[in-house]
Amino acid sequence: MTPSQRLDATFAALADPTRRAILARLALGNASVAELTQPFAMSQPAISKHLKVLEHAGLISTAQDAQRRPRKIEGVRLGEATAWLEEYRQFWERRYSALDELLDELQANPPKSKRKRH
Amino acid sequence: MTPSQRLDATFAALADPTRRAILARLALGNASVAELTQPFAMSQPAISKHLKVLEHAGLISTAQDAQRRPRKIEGVRLGEATAWLEEYRQFWERRYSALDELLDELQANPPKSKRKRH
């Protein structure tokens, strides 16, 4: 899987409130499928599907404890996604400056003499 | 739109390589639809659809310059997404420690005397 495909899978996995809530639960400690299903008004197979999406994205991993398959949060992909976002922070923080606002304005409406405005 | 729905829209918008490339281009400066279409082997309406997704997520905004509709990157939602990810960093960084690894192991296989392993 290429880095771009990893970001695809990571952001897609994060784009669902149920999956984000599952990650929030797992951030507090490992949990079985039954424990993860309990808070939601949703069937167990639906949660299993969400877990498969999260695992495919590398955001969680599965262990084994008798019949249980406790899930564990994995930080690497979250780190990659954060790094991607951080890379853009410098750009859009720059674009908040008054100078950049002015440049944007000039770009949209160059002060050529007698330029029609509409 | 609730904060959760904003995160849904933001992460979903970021889960596509074309849209991330568009953001990368816009991070360098505003650009028209034609300019944004040029690098891609894709029709202009397809790019317009991606732009609509990005704008619905609040990641970009549209200005007007005669027939052009130059797009501009907007940082607020990127910041919200980053903040969400950062909030989890502390948790998954904790889980990398040797102590947590040990606790995970004990959680999976409690050292009760003569416990069957399978």
Add this chain to the structure above:
DNA sequence: TGGGGACATAACCATATGGTTATGGTAACC
């Protein structure tokens, strides 16, 4: 004033997504 460039929108299509119910496997327990 009409032609063309820039862009949006509509209609359509294939595939992906997110849920359901039904069913099957495996391990613990009585």
Add this chain to the structure above:
DNA sequence: GGTTACCATAACCATATGGTTATGTCCCCA
């Protein structure tokens, strides 16, 4: 050894997504 708890998988369905081509609208310019 039969039952029960835990979980996965399959089959199915409705809607969303990501692309296409066709067409319409607006605005500059000759």
